Amino acid sequence: METYIPIIILGLISAGLGILLANLSKLLGPLRPVAKKLQTYESGMDPVGTGNERFSVKFYLVAMLFILFDVEVVFMYPWAVNYTQLLREFGIFPLVEMFIFVGILFVGYIYLFKKGGFDWK
Numbered sequence: 236m237e238t239y240i241p242i243i244i245l246g247l248i249s250a251g252l253g254i255l256l257a258n259l260s261k262l263l264g265p266l267r268p269v270a271k272k273l274q275t276y277e278s279g280m281d282p283v284g285t286g287n288e289r290f291s292v293k294f295y296l297v298a299m300l301f302i303l304f305d306v307e308v309v310f311m312y313p314w315a316v317n318y319t320q321l322l323r324e325f326g327i328f329p330l331v332e333m334f335i336f337v338g339i340l341f342v343g344y345i346y347l348f349k350k351g352g353f354d355w356k
Contacts, residue, residue, distance in 0.1 A: 296352040303343050310336065 314321070314333060321329040347353060 293351075296347065296350060300347055300352050303340065303347070307340050 311333070314329070318329070
């Protein structure tokens with residue numbers, strides 16, 4: 236526990252400093268609300284429509300595709316880095332396990348392909 240004390244102290248100091256500076260800027264800074272300042276601003280363009288429009292299902296398919304790629308990399312990279320150690324320790328079992336994992340991911344890719352997830356139109 237002694238080794239974590241400097242990290243905890245650093246976290247407390249940085250959080251306290253952040254809270255202190257944010258409150259100081261509110262107290263000491265000028266407060267001049269104008270209608271133009273309070274207007275919604277996004278990417279340098281005036282907002283069009285309401286803020287709660289419905290998203291296309293295509294958006295969610297692309298999000299699922301991203302998650303599928305992300306999960307694949309998160310699990311495969313550490314496995315690839317430690318592959319030789321795993322091979323010495325467990326034999327061929329980690330290789331078979333990775334083939335099963337890649338097979339499950341491949342089924343997900345086929346599903347996305349059939350649903351049109353790879354069409355970026």
